Amino acid sequence: MQPDEISPRAREIHSSSLVFDTHTDTPQRLLFDRFDLAKRDAEGCVDIPRLREGGVGAVFFALWVPVEIKGEAATRRALDLLDATIRETRIHGDELALCASCAEIEAARAAGKIAICLGVEGGHAIQSDLSLLREFYAYGVRYMTLTHNAATEWADSSNAAPLHNGLTEFGREVIREMNRLGIMVDVSHVSDATFDAVLETSQAPVIASHSCCRALCDAPRNLDDAMIKRLAAGGGVIHITFHNSFLSQEYANAYRALTVESTARQKDLVQKYGPNEARILMEGQQWSNESIREGKLPQVSWEKIVEHIDHAVAVAGPDHVGIGSDFDGAFMPQGMEDASRLPWITEGLVRRRYGDGDIHKILGQNTIRVMAEVERISKRLS
Ligand SMILES: [Zn+2]
Numbered sequence: 471m472q473p474d475e476i477s478p479r480a481r482e483i484h485s486s487s488l489v490f491d492t493h494t495d496t497p498q499r500l501l502f503d504r505f506d507l508a509k510r511d512a513e514g515c516v517d518i519p520r521l522r523e524g525g526v527g528a529v530f531f532a533l534w535v536p537v538e539i540k541g542e543a544a545t546r547r548a549l550d551l552l553d554a555t556i557r558e559t560r561i562h563g564d565e566l567a568l569c570a571s572c573a574e575i576e577a578a579r580a581a582g583k584i585a586i587c588l589g590v591e592g593g594h595a596i597q598s599d600l601s602l603l604r605e606f607y608a609y610g611v612r613y614m615t616l617t618h619n620a621a622t623e624w625a626d627s628s629n630a631a632p633l634h635n636g637l638t639e640f641g642r643e644v645i646r647e648m649n650r651l652g653i654m655v656d657v658s659h660v661s662d663a664t665f666d667a668v669l670e671t672s673q674a675p676v677i678a679s680h681s682c683c684r685a686l687c688d689a690p691r692n693l694d695d696a697m698i699k700r701l702a703a704g705g706g707v708i709h710i711t712f713h714n715s716f717l718s719q720e721y722a723n724a725y726r727a728l729t730v731e732s733t734a735r736q737k738d739l740v741q742k743y744g745p746n747e748a749r750i751l752m753e754g755q756q757w758s759n760e761s762i763r764e765g766k767l768p769q770v771s772w773e774k775i776v777e778h779i780d781h782a783v784a785v786a787g788p789d790h791v792g793i794g795s796d797f798d799g800a801f802m803p804q805g806m807e808d809a810s811r812l813p814w815i816t817e818g819l820v821r822r823r824y825g826d827g828d829i830h831k832i833l834g835q836n837t838i839r840v841m842a843e844v845e846r847i848s849k850r851l852s
Pocket of ligand 1: 659
């Protein structure tokens with residue numbers, strides 16, 4: 471039996487690390503609920519008190535655009551989420567700093583502030599228009615997840631029938647322009663063929679901002695070992711995500727068996743809350759927890775996250791693994807309910823006899839290395 475507390479060594483490693491979470495869905499709470507990040511909330515996963523407790527130094531806020539939103543409305547949604555994030559970061563400027571470069575993250579850290587970075591999730595936000603990509607860059611967006619759960623006009627998704635056999639010629643242009651600007655290419659959510667086309671096209675290392683290992687949980691959203699190796703060979707990083715359905719095969723199977731119930735529930739929530747994705751996600755998490763209590767879904771432990779990290783490290787080495795929680799956007803495992811619980815990942819790695827240096831890399835240094843490399847390549851290409 472392991473003691474149910476964090477060891478002094480894990481505390482020491484964690485507090486001296488830059489902890490960098492590459493994916494949270496918090497902007498929806500800011501936009502739809504006018505959520506105040508300074509207040510420690512009973513629901514959701516992210517606010518300033520819990521980021522502080524979790525020792526988070528930098529975090530990407532995802533500007534997620536649901537695939538049902540199309541055309542100009544998709545761009546508008548991303549901009550509204552961006553605006554809400556900028557507003558909230560300004561209000562709490564003594565605690566938070568909006569950052570668009572490694573140098574800015576370093577400066578925020580030196581000033582004792584949490585770095586907030588911006589990523590677009592869903593390439594339909596640029597409407598097949600490179601000038602919009604350049605606008606998002608100008609606003610500080612530093613990664614783009616190419617698709618969500620449906621194909622865009624130029625890239626296929628892992629969760630829908632393929633339309634383009636990977637990337638269209640324009641899709642390849644998008645990748646080249648992201649390289650030139652200095653926006654990280656995020657392959658979470660894309661199809662395997664798109665993944666291959668991206669790795670073929672990108673001159674810069676690529677990230678998966680929130681994905682797990684298919685060898686441990688066979689979901690199309692996860693990466694198989696060959697993909698993890700290929701990502702690493704290009705200098706990229708897989709950021710292990712915390713969503714129960716991507717961590718645990720048992721949970722994923724049981725969830726699939728509840729498809730009728732969960733689809734009906736989703737429809738009810740959309741009726742009740744309209745476009746308020748924040749409420750829909752908050753209540754989704756409650757539904758998952760209730761279903762676990764009722765025995766309809768299995769309990770998933772936070773230790774699964776460490777298992778996936780350990781597997782990815784075994785496949786690709788410690789230089790190519792990071793963390794991308796999907797806090798405020800997914801169903802969290804027991805023991806990783808919110809950002810305050812992040813030191814448990816360090817504890818889990820210490821228990822698995824990881825050295826200090828490798829833990830620092832996994833918690834955030836690998837992500838900073840990729841960002842720096844993307845900046846360097848952008849300067850060369852511009
Ligand atoms: Zn996602």
